[in-house]
Amino acid sequence: MSDRYDLAVVGAGPAGLTAAIYAARARMKVIVLDEGIPGGQVKTTHKVSNYPGFPEDVKGSDLAKAFALQAERFGASIRRAVEITRHDLAGPLKTFVLDDEETVEAKAVIVATGAKPRELGLPGEAEFKGRGISYCATCDGAYFDGKDIHVIGGGNSAVEESLFLTQFARTVTIVHQFDEFQAEPASVHEARENPKIRTLLSHEPRAFVGNGSLQVLDVEELKTKERKRLATDGVFVFVGMQPRTAILEPYLKLARGGYVETGEGMETPVPGIFVAGDVRVKRFRQITTAVADGTIAALSAQRYVKDWKAA
Amino acid sequence: MSDLVKEIGADQFEQEVLRAAQPTVLDFFSTECPPCEALAPKYEAVAEQFAGKVRFLKIFRQASRDLAGKLGVSSSPTLIFFKDGREVGARMTGDDIKRSALKAQVEALV
Numbered sequence: 104m105s106d107r108y109d110l111a112v113v114g115a116g117p118a119g120l121t122a123a124i125y126a127a128r129a130r131m132k133v134i135v136l137d138e139g140i141p142g143g144q145v146k147t148t149h150k151v152s153n154y155p156g157f158p159e160d161v162k163g164s165d166l167a168k169a170f171a172l173q174a175e176r177f178g179a180s181i182r183r184a185v186e187i188t189r190h191d192l193a194g195p196l197k198t199f200v201l202d203d204e205e206t207v208e209a210k211a212v213i214v215a216t217g218a219k220p221r222e223l224g225l226p227g228e229a230e231f232k233g234r235g236i237s238y239c240a241t242c243d244g245a246y247f248d249g250k251d252i253h254v255i256g257g258g259n260s261a262v263e264e265s266l267f268l269t270q271f272a273r274t275v276t277i278v279h280q281f282d283e284f285q286a287e288p289a290s291v292h293e294a295r296e297n298p299k300i301r302t303l304l305s306h307e308p309r310a311f312v313g314n315g316s317l318q319v320l321d322v323e324e325l326k327t328k329e330r331k332r333l334a335t336d337g338v339f340v341f342v343g344m345q346p347r348t349a350i351l352e353p354y355l356k357l358a359r360g361g362y363v364e365t366g367e368g369m370e371t372p373v374p375g376i377f378v379a380g381d382v383r384v385k386r387f388r389q390i391t392t393a394v395a396d397g398t399i400a401a402l403s404a405q406r407y408v409k410d411w412k413a414a
Numbered sequence: 415m416s417d418l419v420k421e422i423g424a425d426q427f428e429q430e431v432l433r434a435a436q437p438t439v440l441d442f443f444s445t446e447c448p449p450c451e452a453l454a455p456k457y458e459a460v461a462e463q464f465a466g467k468v469r470f471l472k473i474f475r476q477a478s479r480d481l482a483g484k485l486g487v488s489s490s491p492t493l494i495f496f497k498d499g500r501e502v503g504a505r506m507t508g509d510d511i512k513r514s515a516l517k518a519q520v521e522a523l524v
Contacts, residue, residue, distance in 0.1 A: 139452030233507030
C-alpha cells in the first residue's frame with residue numbers, strides 16, 4: 104500500500120515551502136520531503152535583512168520555522184529527515200521510496216532541492232573538515248571563542264557570516280580572490296568598520312595543513328604569485344553553492360554548472376516534473392526569488408494535476 | 415528523547431566510550447545547530463536498528479569544550495566511531511549526513 108498525493112515537493116526550503124503553501128491552499132493533497140529539517144539554506148543564515156515584511160532583521164531559523172508552520176496550517180504534510188532511496192519520476196504517476204521502507208505516489212512533483220555549500224576541492228580540505236574547516240557559521244562559530252580564524256570568499260555569505268563570527272572569534276581575516284568584495288555595499292561597509300575583521304584581497308587558498316587539527320592556511324597572493332603560510336585556528340568556507348540535482352539526473356539533461364533549465368511556468372521537458380528555487384538556471388538566487396519560483400511552480404502544477412490522467 | 419540514544423558528559427567519556435565492550439558511536443552536538451536537529455531523528459532510527467549491538471551516545475559540545483578540543487572536533491554535528499577503545503573509520507560531519515550512509519558505516523563496525 105502506498106499513499107497517493109496530488110503533489111510531492113522535494114526540498115523544504117523557501118521555494119518548496121512556498122509551493123506547498125500555495126498548493127495546499129488550493130486544496131491539493133501535498134507532501135513535502137526533506138532530508139533534514141525545513142528551511143533550506145535559510146535555517147543556517149544567522150539573520151535575514153532583505154525579506155519583505157520584516158522591518159527588523161529576522162533570524163533565518165525563525166523565518167524557516169514560520170514558512171513550515173504556514174504550509175502545515177493549510178494541510179501540507181512535511182516529512183522531516185527522510186531520504187528518498189528510490190524514485191521513478193518518468194511516467195504520469197511519480198513514485199518515491201522513503202528510507203527503503205515506505206512508498207509515496209504523486210501526480211506531480213516540484214523539485215526544490217536547492218544547493219549546498221561548494222567545497223574548494225583543495226588538498227587537506229576533506230581531512231580537516233570538522234577539524235578546523237567549517238561551512239556553517241551558526242553551527243560552529245562558538246567553537247572558535249577567542250580564536251583567530253579565516254573566512255574564504257567575498258560574496259554576501261562570506262561577509263555577513265564574518266560579521267556574525269566576530270561575536271566569538273578574536274580576529275576574522277577574510278581571504279578573497281578579487282580586489283574588492285562582491286557582497287552588498289551595506290555589509291562590506293559594516294565589515295570594514297569592524298575592528299575584529301581584517302581582509303586579505305587578491306589572495307587565494309591553496310592548501311590546508313595541520314597535524315590532527317588544522318593549523319595552517321596556505322594561500323597565494325595572485326599578483327606576485329607569492330605563497331604564504333598563515334597560522335589559523337579555523338577556516339570557514341563560503342564560496343558559493345552547488346545545486347543538488349541527483350534526483351533529476353536520470354530524467355533530465357542538466358545545463359551548465361549542473362542547474363536545471365525550466366520554462367516560464369517552472370515546467371521541465373518531463374510532464375509533471377516542475378523545478379523551483381536555487382536549483383534552476385537563473386541569474387539571481389535570493390530567498391525572494393526562490394519564493395517566486397515556488398509560487399509559479401505550484402500554480403503550474405495545480406493546472407497540470409487538474410487535467411491529470413493515469414496513462 | 416528516546417532511550418536508545420544516551421547523553422553522556424565529558425567525565426564519562428573514558429568509561430562509556432573507551433572502555434565500552436560494544437562498538438560505540440558518539441555524536442557531538444550543539445544548540446542553535448539546524449544540522450544537529452536534522453541528524454537527531456536519523457541517529458535515533460539507526461540506533462533502533464542496531465539496538466543491542468552498537469551503542470549510540472551523544473555529548474553536548476558546549477559543556478565539553480576540553481574533550482572536543484582534545485579530539486580535534488570543531489564542527490557540529492560530528493559523529494565519531496569507536497571500537498575496542500580506538501577511533502575507527504571516517505568521522506561524519508555537517509548537514510549532509512544521510513541515514514543510509516550512517517547505517518552503512520555502523521554496519522562496518524559490527
